[in-house]
Amino acid sequence: MVWLWELCSRTKREGSHSIVGHRAGVGQFPYLALVVGDGSAICGGSLITPTAVLTAAHCTVKYEKFIIRLGGIYRNKSEHTAWSIETSWAVAHPDYNTDSYRSNNVAIVFLPQKAPMNRYIKLVTLPSPKDKDITLLGQTTMVSGWGWTFNSTKNQDILRWVEVKIVPNSLCEEHYEPKRITSSILCATNNSSGLCHADNGGGLFLQTDRRDLQIGVASFCSSSCTDETPAAYTKLVSYIGWINRIAEIQDE
Missing domain, CATH: 2.40.10.10 (Trypsin-like serine proteases)
Structure with missing residues (x-):
């Protein structure tokens, strides 16, 4: 038996894991969010209400501030379709187990204002x-x-x-x-x-x-x-x- 999950989680940017596949098109995943913890930790998320993004608990518990980017396909490049906002309010599942690192691994990041709903930003x-x-x-x-x-x-x-x-x-x-x-x-x-x-x-x-x-x-x-x-x-x-x-x- 090979136990690989620890190797995956102990990267230079803990909380980060990339997709080997196809380049996404603009508007292909309008509910997808880029979640950046404390300016460096990269995670994904999904817009579930105009003011709430669903993500993993370990993407939130070690960080104080988050940048949420919606509507774009680039991580840093300026896009007329993208909308970004900073927040410091996240709620991890109360039974998230930080010792085992992955039990009940779900959290919600709340936005200080409603995200603009349009063809590029939608709820999942x-x-x-x-x-x-x-x-x-x-x-x-x-x-x-x-x-x-x-x-x-x-x-x-x-x-x-x-x-x-x-x-x-x-x-x-x-x-x-x-x-x-x-x-x-x-x-x-x-x-x-x-x-x-x-x-x-x-x-x-x-x-x-x-x-x-x-x-x-x-x-x-x-x-x-x-x-x-x-x-x-x-x-x-x-x-x-x-x-x-x-x-x-x-x-x-």
Whole structure:
């Protein structure tokens, strides 16, 4: 058994994991957020209300200030479609386990004012509590981010995305330490690319009915961007009650 998750999380920028895949187009992921902690730690996120961004807990707990960038595909380049704001208000799940580093790995960053809703900035669709019994195994999903690629050990300037398939948690258990993979985790891979350093906090999305349904939050992965080790995602349906309550979203 090879335990790789610690290698992935202990990078120069803790909280960061990049997508090896395709360059994103403008407006392709209008709900996606760039989350920058204390000016350096790069994570992803998703806009769930005009004033709330969903991300991973470990992208928030060690930082005091956050820059949230919406509507763009570049990390630093000026774009007429992009909107940025600074905030210092984030709420991590109360049961987030900083010792094991990945349990209950979900958080919400709140914006001091409403994000402008337009064709480039939109809200993501979240699962309903009624979706808890839906089988996701074998489904093709999407992940995106500004992290490393297999041939570049630095964060990317432009957003990238890739398709990954949901695989059994038992496959994850072959690669990670005992009890690391719980029932509140989804595992996904495409055998050659997926999450890498600086993609954490971003969403795992299922395309359905012409919309992108977020089913997970990128939590941890292996140290390599190109091996067959599945990445782990916080399963949103397990936390949707907490998310809706904290973000003041009415349950369907």
